[in-house]
Amino acid sequence: MSVVHPAGPAADAIAKLWWVMLIGATLIFLFVMALLTVAYRKNAAGVRDHKLERIWIVGLGICFSISILAALLAYGLVVGERLLPRPAENVVSVTAVGRQWDWSFTYADLPGRTTERVLHIPAGRPVDVSITTTDVIHSFWVPRLAGKLDAIPGHRNVLRIEASEPGEYAGVSSEFNGKGYHGHYFSVVAHDAEGWSAFLRGESR
Structure with missing residues (x-):
């Protein structure tokens, strides 16, 4: 019953989609954890580096996450389209x-x-x-x-x-x-x- 042990082309495409989405979600999670670390970090003088925080939050926290989510969405739509029944021989x-x-x-x-x-x-x-x-x-x-x-x-x-x-x-x-x-x-x-x-x-x- 395991979806990650496919035995056919359709199930194989779904399993690959699952792994790709897991990897994408993991990358986003790791960057969010890094952002939390930066948000509470202080420089040597004990003052937060707000410029660096903005770079991380906008550049990686927003742009990176949106890019990953958009890529996952596009990949999911392509896989879903390919799984639709189409005319074929020997069906x-x-x-x-x-x-x-x-x-x-x-x-x-x-x-x-x-x-x-x-x-x-x-x-x-x-x-x-x-x-x-x-x-x-x-x-x-x-x-x-x-x-x-x-x-x-x-x-x-x-x-x-x-x-x-x-x-x-x-x-x-x-x-x-x-x-x-x-x-x-x-x-x-x-x-x-x-x-x-x-x-x-x-x-x-």
């Missing part, structure tokens, strides 16, 4: 329907097939998950594969996920939705090419 389409307190999944490539609490996808291919709900608001989240997206009654949101390698990845509904919320989880099984073909033939559950 797999599935539908995720949330309810208290379960998830069911249907597959465009396998009409009539529904799985409960387990989403099957091919590894190494983008998957567009059309997310909705039959009752209250839920939130679809597989931390190691992509960001989270709300499931809203009467509406469909599309989230693109992708697993770089075959495996099983934990998912959870990250929106409080009642007494059964603590057990509202699911898993994503990413198959290799042979396993995905077997799933489409109905030979895998």
Whole structure:
């Protein structure tokens, strides 16, 4: 469930954004601490150097912090834009329907097939998950594969996920939705090419 151990390109972009924002926030924090030190510092004669204080406060306290925050904002907007689903080859389409307190999944490539609490996808291919709900608001989240997206009654949101390698990845509904919320989880099984073909033939559950 760790967002800093990504297993797909979307999650990798989110993890990098997290580290960049952590580094930026740390730099701002360190400079603020330095400014506090300068604010209380006195020169050898026991008098504060107000000119030096102004340089630190305006030059570093304001300009530096605004520059870092602006850079982080710009980087975050660029990453967010890149995560939006776009037309691509070999995209797999599935539908995720949330309810208290379960998830069911249907597959465009396998009409009539529904799985409960387990989403099957091919590894190494983008998957567009059309997310909705039959009752209250839920939130679809597989931390190691992509960001989270709300499931809203009467509406469909599309989230693109992708697993770089075959495996099983934990998912959870990250929106409080009642007494059964603590057990509202699911898993994503990413198959290799042979396993995905077997799933489409109905030979895998």
